[in-house]
Amino acid sequence: MSSFTHFNTDGRAKMVNVSGKDVTTREAVARGRVYMKSETIDLIEKGRMKKGDVLAVAQVGGIMGAKQTWSLIPMCHPLNISGVDMAFELNRDISAVEIEARVSVEGKTGVEMEALTAVSIGALTVYDMCKAVDKEMVIGDIMLVKKTGGKSGDFVSSVVICQEKVFGTLFDRAKEELREHTEEKG
Numbered sequence: 001m002s003s004f005t006h007f008n009t010d011g012r013a014k015m016v017n018v019s020g021k022d023v024t025t026r027e028a029v030a031r032g033r034v035y036m037k038s039e040t041i042d043l044i045e046k047g048r049m050k051k052g053d054v055l056a057v058a059q060v061g062g063i064m065g066a067k068q069t070w071s072l073i074p075m076c077h078p079l080n081i082s083g084v085d086m087a088f089e090l091n092r093d094i095s096a097v098e099i100e101a102r103v104s105v106e107g108k109t110g111v112e113m114e115a116l117t118a119v120s121i122g123a124l125t126v127y128d129m130c131k132a133v134d135k136e137m138v139i140g141d142i143m144l145v146k147k148t149g150g151k152s153g154d155f156v157s158s159v160v161i162c163q164e165k166v167f168g169t170l171f172d173r174a175k176e177e178l179r180e181h182t183e184e185k186g
Helices: 038-045 052-066 112-130 159-164 172-186
Strands: 024-035 083-091 096-107 138-148
Touching: 038 083, 038 096, 038 112, 038 159, 052 112, 052 172, 096 112, 112 138, 138 159, 159 172
Parallel strands: none
Antiparallel strands: 024 096, 024 138, 083 096
């Protein structure tokens, strides 16, 4: 069992010791969606949801989620996050709120879980803000889009590249990054 990084010699869970790792600049981008009725999107867009500005509250919720990841996910390290940026898009073609989180850190471990948590909490916040008018909402498609930095190097999801070819991307900024990455890799 010693080949597994999160198990001790007795086969019990442990938090990995990152003290020997170099501090590097790391970033992770995650995305997800909240599917809903078109009438719910109308209410969000027009600012008519009784609980208030759905996307503003979800933005704060997502940022708070990223900052609290270490307290929610058992083996995550507490990190001194450098920044969290949340983006939301109302996509009428698929009747969904699309969410993107971009998290960065100067640290010894990555921020993939922080980005995924930010999207998840952002999505749960959208659900909470809208549940009075739409209980059939579905949270889904939460995924790591890309990560940079660290010993394992850069990663761009092949799922996202495939989605771009078939469906188009969720955000223009991500489309540019995917093209740049594809061109670099040939």
